[in-house]
Amino acid sequence: DAKTTQPPSMDCAEGRAANLPCNHSTISGNEYVYWYRQIHSQGPQYIIHGLKNNETNEMASLIITEDRKSSTLILPHATLRDTAVYYCIVRLNDYKLSFGAGTTVTVRA
Amino acid sequence: DTEVTQTPKHLVMGMTNKKSLKCEQHMGHRAMYWYKQKAKKPPELMFVYSYEKLSINESVPSRFSPECPNSSLLNLHLHALQPEDSALYLCASSRGQGAGETQYFGPGTRLLVL
Numbered sequence: 001d002a003k004t005t006q007p008p009s010m011d012c013a014e015g016r017a018a019n020l021p022c023n024h025s026t027i028s029g030n031e032y033v034y035w036y037r038q039i040h041s042q043g044p045q046y047i048i049h050g051l052k053n054n055e056t057n058e059m060a061s062l063i064i065t066e067d068r069k070s071s072t073l074i075l076p077h078a079t080l081r082d083t084a085v086y087y088c089i090v091r092l093n094d095y096k097l098s099f100g101a102g103t104t105v106t107v108r109a
Numbered sequence: 110d111t112e113v114t115q116t117p118k119h120l121v122m123g124m125t126n127k128k129s130l131k132c133e134q135h136m137g138h139r140a141m142y143w144y145k146q147k148a149k150k151p152p153e154l155m156f157v158y159s160y161e162k163l164s165i166n167e168s169v170p171s172r173f174s175p176e177c178p179n180s181s182l183l184n185l186h187l188h189a190l191q192p193e194d195s196a197l198y199l200c201a202s203s204r205g206q207g208a209g210e211t212q213y214f215g216p217g218t219r220l221l222v223l
Contacts, residue, residue: 036214043199087151091208095165096154097152099153
């Protein structure tokens with residue numbers, strides 16, 4: 001699976017949009033981009049995934065660049081409960097989610 | 110509903126004990142997974158079951174023994190563990206094993222080996 005690069009940490013203000021970047025410059029055409037988050041001591045929570053097109057669901061939006069070498073997860077209105085570690089995962093393998101170090105996001109009041 | 114349940118939430122065991130972790134899902138998913146997460150590290154895959162058969166073992170020591178009695182239930186039997194096996198054990202399930210199939214995780218069992 002392709003490697004991903006995420007900033008180790010970021011802060012955002014409550015009520016504002018949080019934009020989380022992820023670089024995956026070695027991604028291949030069949031690899032999906034997945035985002036999960038993990039709130040302290042809980043299991044990872046699925047957020048969203050995409051292959052080529054931008055995606056939106058009730059939690060977030062995923063913007064994938066045209067060359068697919070990077071993506072951005074957007075939390076439209078961050079709340080204190082969005083404080084978590086966010087993992088960007090590029091997945092080709094049919095069984096494994098290979099988690100990296102992720103981005104620790106702290107939402108501040 | 111995307112719920113995966115795990116019991117117990119917490120477990121303390123000695124190195125000579127035998128214990129089991131249980132995972133359950135009622136979403137009709139046919140793939141189930143065990144991951145292990147050490148403190149301040151990301152989760153790592155241990156085992157994959159597909160249609161109730163073990164399909165992947167990521168070179169896990171034999172003191173961890175998985176079992177899938179039916180399509181809804183996944184167990185992890187523990188025997189003669191070491192203190193370094195203390196971790197959060199996560200179960201996940203997905204409809205199938207394809208890369209486009211989302212894995213949904215349970216809350217985990219936090220294990221402490223004394």
